[in-house]
Each structure stands twice: as C-alpha cells, then as structure tokens.
Amino acid sequence: MNLNGWLKRRIRQYIWKQWKNPRTKCRNLIQLGIDKHKAYEWSNNRKGYWRISSSFILHRSLTDEKLAQLGYMDIAKKYQFVHSNH
Incomplete structure (x- = not known):
C-alpha cells in the first residue's frame, strides 16, 4: 500500500472514531448519502476502527x-505540484 492510500485510510479512521x-x-x-438501512447496519458494527476505515461504506x-x-x-x-514547478 502506498503512503497516500495509508494516510487516507488513517484519516477515515480518525473521522469514524x-x-x-x-x-x-x-x-x-x-448525510453523506448512504442508505438508512446500511447506515444503521454499519453504525452498529462491532468491528474495530482500523478495519472499518477500509470498508466500502466509508x-x-x-x-x-x-x-x-x-x-x-x-x-x-502536492508532491507533483511542488516538483513540477522546479
């Protein structure tokens, strides 16, 4: 997994937490557009924060x-922007 993907997953974990x-x-x-039934199902899930952060729902x-x-x-x-200007 690349660093960018890992950081996005970590950010999703913090938001969920x-x-x-x-x-x-x-x-x-x-509010973010998920069906009410699926939202209820995932909000009452007992899986850990890290595992949920990689779920399709988030x-x-x-x-x-x-x-x-x-x-x-x-x-x-950001990296591409900084290095394309040199």
Whole structure:
C-alpha cells in the first residue's frame, strides 16, 4: 500500500472514531448519502476502527473529494505540484 492510500485510510479512521456514538455515525452516514438501512447496519458494527476505515461504506461516503473539502490534501498531488514547478 502506498503512503497516500495509508494516510487516507488513517484519516477515515480518525473521522469514524470522532463520531463515537452509533446514533452520530448513522446520522453522519445518512448525510453523506448512504442508505438508512446500511447506515444503521454499519453504525452498529462491532468491528474495530482500523478495519472499518477500509470498508466500502466509508470509501463511498468519505470519498477523496469529500476529504479534500474537509481540508485534507492529497500528498501525491502536492508532491507533483511542488516538483513540477522546479
């Protein structure tokens, strides 16, 4: 796994962990466009934070574009930008 992919997974893990309560997780997943039934199912999941961070549900809800909107920069794009200007 490349560094950029690992960091995005780690960011998704922290966001999932910040939501804490299953009710908060469910509400946030619904706001991010996930079906109510799937949001309830995943918000009450007993899997660990790291395992959930690689799930399809977080990849569909917390997309790369959404992470960029939240202020998390893509390291690969930043690297290309810095090195293309030299």
